[in-house]
Amino acid sequence: MAQVALSSLAADPASAGLSLSLAGVKKSFGAVPVLQGFHLEVPASQFVAVVGRSGGGKSTLMRLIAGLEQPSGGRLTIGGQPVNGLHPDLRLLFQEARLVPWQTVLDNVGIARGPDWRARAEATLADVGLAGRGQEWPSVLSGGQKQRVALARALVGRPGVLLLDEPFGALDALTRLEMHRLLEGLWRERRFTTILITHDVAEAVALADRVIVLKNGETALDITIDIERPRRELADPRAVDLQRQILEAV
């Protein structure tokens, strides 16, 4: 299934995904519990979508995995290693692109620096369809282009895990479809483990191998999306049926 990727994978072993494991993870803010003993096993390179009502703890879950918040209890491992603090092989994408306005697009993509960062940043910009736009300021880009830059910035270091928190929520429908194709293509090529948080059930079914419904801090549904890729989002009756199942669980 990863035929396309084989050549580039062989050249770059770091591009394989990392497994994720959450065992009994708890998080509360003051007296308010958000997650109470949450379990999740994600094999390497799986694409998981998490859906749930607003305020259900999806962003908190993501920030916990990213090491931006400390869990109040439980165990969290990435690639078999316990998580403490930020993980260098993990990258995030938020709804806002969070580009640094006073740095060029290229400097933004290469923010983590490292050897050869310019060349790598330029190549990754080309991968997200923004070849040659490196010298522009973020403020001249459209919302979709900014999110592409943010995606390039996340992927330039070949992360093992990519977390996306409603990354396309602010985009118009057409741009969102473009971004879906881009993300799916990049994921199929690079096989980073992906967690996509979304409130768009169609988006979840279109992109993920597996959809989890998060409700009251617990898993209310965990289903596999067994539709071959690349997927044509609107047409498939199986997709419609899965969407209905998910909506019932939310």
Add this chain to the structure above:
Amino acid sequence: MAWSAVVSEAREEAVRPSRIRPLLASFAPWIVPLVLLLLWEAAARFGLVTARLMPAPSTVALAGWKALLDGTLVHHTLISTQRALVGLVIGGGLGFLLGLLNGLWKPAETLLDSTLQMLRNIPHLALIPLVILWFGIDETAKIFLVAIGVFFPLYINTFHGVRTVDPQVIEMARVYGLDRAALIRRIILPGALPSILVGLRYSLGLMWLTLIVAETISANAGIGYMTMNAREFFMTDVVLLGIILYALLGKLADLATRLLERRLLRWHPAYQANHGDRN
């Protein structure tokens, strides 16, 4: 690129009637000052104002020319400029550094900020008698006053700038592994820069204002000395020359910050594309 093409085209075809309009527009702001100058000149020539109290612009220009030839103009201007800049570097530099320190490091803010806010309420020109008692009327007194004048705008705006850098961008930078030094250099300082430049602009205004007052009270060189000296000999033209010099230096400082802003804030939407707002 497109802009420069437009400019050269405009130069080449400036004679064509359709191109006269923009030329006129760029000349328009100068019409009123020129008319006023002419009226003033006429009023002085025809004795409508006492030439001793309000000499004609041509007389002032002549005084300026003479002072330029005998070197006094350059001499006094250089001395004033030097005082202003030394005061700016000391006071502004301190304001900037303290603003940075208190903005970046909470304990320093707790310790220092309320004291500084209290001192800020003292009008610095009120210190003149004290400063004369401390330093006499030598250079230190004037530089000290300028330094205090420029300190607070830079302190407050640097502090504010550092504190208001988008926390989401800072969090993002942390996720990408920037250490504290890189965070300050690449994220916080550039993010605070628009505010710092506002502070610099205020500081430059206060710098000249303070210097004018300080030099007028006590000096044996500098533009203020030149005008006060001229007053004693009733050389009103030189007094006016001094005032115009101060105005020009102030304008120059303002221009310098504008250039600095345009260069350093190229990324900012407010400084992009709209080349049209140059007038």
